[in-house]
Amino acid sequence: MVRKKPTLVSLAEAVGVSRQTVSNVLNNPERVKAATRDRVLQAIEESGYRPSAAARQLRTRRSMDLGMRLRPAAGGISGSVLDRLLHALTEAAQDSGYRLTLYSAGDDGEEVARIEDLLHAADLDGFVLTGVHSGDPRVDWLQEHGVPFACFGRPANGPDPFAVPYPWVDVDGAAGTAAATRFLRDSGYAAVGFVGWTADSAPGEERRDGWRRAMSGYQSAGELAELQAEAEDTVEGGAGAARLLLERGAEALVCASDALALGAFAYLRSAVPGRIPAVVGFDDTPVAEAVGLSSLSPPIARAARQIIEVLSHRLSGGPEGQGPRRHLLLEPSLVVRTPRDLGRPS
Amino acid sequence: MVRKKPTLVSLAEAVGVSRQTVSNVLNNPERVKAATRDRVLQAIEESGYRPSAAARQLRTRRSMDLGMRLRPAAGGISGSVLDRLLHALTEAAQDSGYRLTLYSAGDDGEEVARIEDLLHAADLDGFVLTGVHSGDPRVDWLQEHGVPFACFGRPANGPDPFAVPYPWVDVDGAAGTAAATRFLRDSGYAAVGFVGWTADSAPGEERRDGWRRAMSGYQSAGELAELQAEAEDTVEGGAGAARLLLERGAEALVCASDALALGAFAYLRSAVPGRIPAVVGFDDTPVAEAVGLSSLSPPIARAARQIIEVLSHRLSGGPEGQGPRRHLLLEPSLVVRTPRDLGRPS
DNA sequence: CACCACAGTATGAACGTTCAAATCGGGTGT
DNA sequence: ACACCCGATTTGAACGTTCATACTGTGGTG
Incomplete structure (x- = not known):
């Protein structure tokens, strides 16, 4: 049972030094002689002393x-x-x-x-x-x-x-979608489509660019324009875009978000019963994990x-x-x- | 441009009172005369004064x-x-x-x-x-x-x-699943099944109990036992349980979680193409909203x-x-x- | 031998607040 | 007229730390 919270002063007189010395042990250890330092450190250990954040903050104007x-x-x-x-x-x-x-x-x-x-x-x-x-x-x-x-x-x-x-x-984002695109191509899908957002946002544009760059060597600009679609960032948006791109010949899809990817995934599953849909989402949200959807995981x-x-x-x-x-x-x-x-x- | 952070003292001499009076205006307004109080309050307002949390904490040992x-x-x-x-x-x-x-x-x-x-x-x-x-x-x-x-x-x-x-x-949890069960029954589904967790947890048991209670008037104990299934808390777990319960005659499902519900939902959708699956999840996670799944929303x-x-x-x-x-x-x-x-x- | 440098340690003051107790002016009651 | 009380306000001290400075003693230097 701890009787009272120890302070610099109480610790100091217990050890037989001044409060400033104890303070130095904590903040400028090199200034204090090794022998003294050890005695102080031991006392700190035993008493379970913790410097008061409030006092420190009052004095230093820093709160950590x-x-x-x-x-x-x-x-x-x-x-x-x-x-x-x-x-x-x-x-x-x-x-x-x-x-x-x-x-x-x-x-x-x-x-x-x-x-x-x-x-x-x-x-x-x-x-x-x-x-x-x-x-x-x-x-x-x-x-x-x-x-x-x-x-x-x-x-x-x-x-x-x-x-x-x-x-x-x-x-x-660009590096992400580019990597996903390359992965899908390496897996044997030649026509990789992209599902982006209607609202033009910086991350959205960027994600599209990554895909476009990764595809540009293989398809003409015209073909690329055919392989992308825009939708609201919802599951049904993704499904709608997937249907469109499927009609246009897309074999796999990179999506700007997991919501879109989930929709695309669900649509492809029911539309092409035999095959496992090749879809990649973005952000690696819990849903992606739950459903077993590939996704781009930001290094949070x-x-x-x-x-x-x-x-x-x-x-x-x-x-x-x-x-x-x-x-x-x-x-x-x-x-x-x-x-x-x-x-x-x- | 603020020159210096105002303090109790600086404020006090600006108004022409003592620091304690200013302090009282803040902490014990009733102790100070209305006229003085107003003058002080105005000065506080003008100076943008904020009491220092550190100093307060040091003195009162409370940090808020x-x-x-x-x-x-x-x-x-x-x-x-x-x-x-x-x-x-x-x-x-x-x-x-x-x-x-x-x-x-x-x-x-x-x-x-x-x-x-x-x-x-x-x-x-x-x-x-x-x-x-x-x-x-x-x-x-x-x-x-x-x-x-x-x-x-x-x-x-x-x-x-x-x-x-x-x-x-x-x-x-019990009140939740009971409400969901009643809702499904009122919507015309007589055989409402329940998908719970394999691992026995207190919330899991409770959620099951709510369903059982809501159903007990309509089905025998034996029938009820047939209408429930246990699964791991994953999407595929939910799908598997849904298949089992569908075979046993369940027409609608209350699930212990959104993950289970999502699985059940997806399975029923593909298994019974014509009809919209009647499934209720628990916790109203973002997925439920994304997919359009009914769920029980905890009043967080x-x-x-x-x-x-x-x-x-x-x-x-x-x-x-x-x-x-x-x-x-x-x-x-x-x-x-x-x-x-x-x-x-x- | 007096002086100085220096490592090591100690002391006074200050950060801005609140608690406890003291002070100040008026009334009031007798 | 005096003691008394009460509301309103002020003053001294303390919370626990760090900064700036002052004090030691020891050893080297001229």
């Missing part, structure tokens, strides 16, 4: 705490990517001695207000931003106020993402580690020039699955 | 911060329930002035260590526990040390959950609010007798969907 907004209703089939990022970030942050604090906000403006709050009240050290777009008020505010942050996702709709001064990590854990590394380097005042790369594009890996056999009518 | 473990890889199709809880908790906590801090841990023992850490170092005020079972080391430790906590999910495998002294909120937002309420009441030293209920069982709501038409072979 990072903030991240939790998007309202991640919703849909693909929202889970952000949830997975959250998991990975929690672990990565913890490993680096940081904690992760969540907040919610309705829109970007609200988020700025919330960030300002947390910065003033809780001294958060940095922030992780998602869904950054060009002209984003959050980026402007954070830059202007010199607050460290890192983004998951390149800034969309702007000029060259590699030119921006702030750090980001992103998934290379790696991305999270990078984000923490960048922030951590910046926060510990690392040299400007060195440190982890400011802009990192990660290739998703293709997860190949054999579709589950759901049985046939008896 | 709640902890929750993020399960390693929620994985599978149903992991999302905890993610949704996290979202809802973040909002509920924020509304009550609390913040949410995440941590990860490999197992319950590790979590205890982590909790001890956070308690000593960061003065977390309370914790949200998930997946509590009888003889849970976390519960023992927290109770012994008088740390406030609330559980999502009843303690499983123990005696009467309503007898435990600590608070929990849970989803009434309500649960989150309850958890925060209970903790908040306990933390603000509310009267022991009163306050929100310690044990709350919430009924899921049935979300009825019309399955998407994925098209037929042309």
Whole structure:
């Protein structure tokens, strides 16, 4: 039974040194003589002492705490990517001695207000931003106020993402779809089609480009135009697009999302009873795993580690020039699955 | 441009009162005269003052911060329930002035260590526990040390959950499956079957019981035994069970999870081409929405609010007798969907 | 032998808040 | 007129840490 929380002072007089020496053992071990250090360390061990984050924070104005907004209703089939990022970030942050604090906000403006709050009240050290777009008020505010942050996702709709001064990590959609396309071709399908989104988004365009590039050596531009379709990001959208592309001669499909892929998959299964549909989705959501759908898995854990590394380097005042790369594009890996056999009518 | 962070003292001399008066305006408004209060409030407004959480925490030993473990890889199709809880908790906590801090841990023992850490170092005020079972080391430790906590999910495998002294909120699985069963019967299906899990878990048993109870008036015990099947919690498991139950005469199915339901759904669709399968899943995961599968939606937002309420009441030293209920069982709501038409072979 | 450099350790002050107790002005009751 | 009380406000101290500085003693140097 612990009687009282030990503090620097109580520890110090127990060992017979001053509080500053104990503090140094923790923060600047090289300054203290080895013998003293060992005695102090042992006392720390025995007493189960933990430095008070509040006191430390009050003095240093640093909280070792990072903030991240939790998007309202991640919703849909693909929202889970952000949830997975959250998991990975929690672990990565913890490993680096940081904690992760969540907040919610309705829109970007609200988020700025919330960030300002947390910065003033809780001294958060940095922030992780998602869904950054060009002209984003959050980026402007954070830059202007010199607050460290890192983004998951390149800034969309702007000029060259590699030119921006702030750090980001992103998934290379083009590399993903290109890899999937090559895989399908290597598996013997000559006419690989692509199912994309109607709404033109940066990730969407990019994913299409990857497919187009991988196919361009084998098909004419005209043929390629025939081999792609656009649909809303739903299961039935995918099914509709699959029907269209099947009529046009597509033998296998790369899709911009798992939702589309699921629809395409289900349609092909019923349309071509004999054969196992060759479909690849994107994001490797739980559904893909459940159904046995091949998909492109974004390296979330790696991305999270990078984000923490960048922030951590910046926060510990690392040299400007060195440190982890400011802009990192990660290739998703293709997860190949054999579709589950759901049985046939008896 | 803000020159310097305002503090109690700087504000106080700006207004011409003492720091304690400003503090009282914030914490005990009734102690200060209305006129003074207004002047202070205005100054606070203008300066954008925010009390320093660190200083407050140092003095009061309260952080207004709640902890929750993020399960390693929620994985599978149903992991999302905890993610949704996290979202809802973040909002509920924020509304009550609390913040949410995440941590990860490999197992319950590790979590205890982590909790001890956070308690000593960061003065977390309370914790949200998930997946509590009888003889849970976390519960023992927290109770012994008088740390406030609330559980999502009843303690499983123990005696009467309503007898435990600590608070929990849970989803009434039986009520859910019973409602789904009644709905299917009211829709004209006489023989409603049930697909459960092989592994016997408390929630699994409960969900089965709800179905059994709802059916018991219409079928003999023997017939009921024929109308249920057990399978692993996968899509193909659901498909296999559906085939079995279809042979035995089931006309509609209530399933213990969305994964099972998805399998059953897919099987029935291909086995009985003409008709739209009547299947209900559980947990209303994103897949269910994507595919257009009816499912039982757990009232996550309500649960989150309850958890925060209970903790908040306990933390603000509310009267022991009163306050929100310690044990709350919430009924899921049935979300009825019309399955998407994925098209037929042309 | 006096002086200086230096490693190692100790001391005072400050971070911004709240608790506990003290102070200040008016009324009121006798 | 005096003691008394009460609402409103102020003052001193403390929470546990780190920064900046001051203090030791030891050994080398002129």
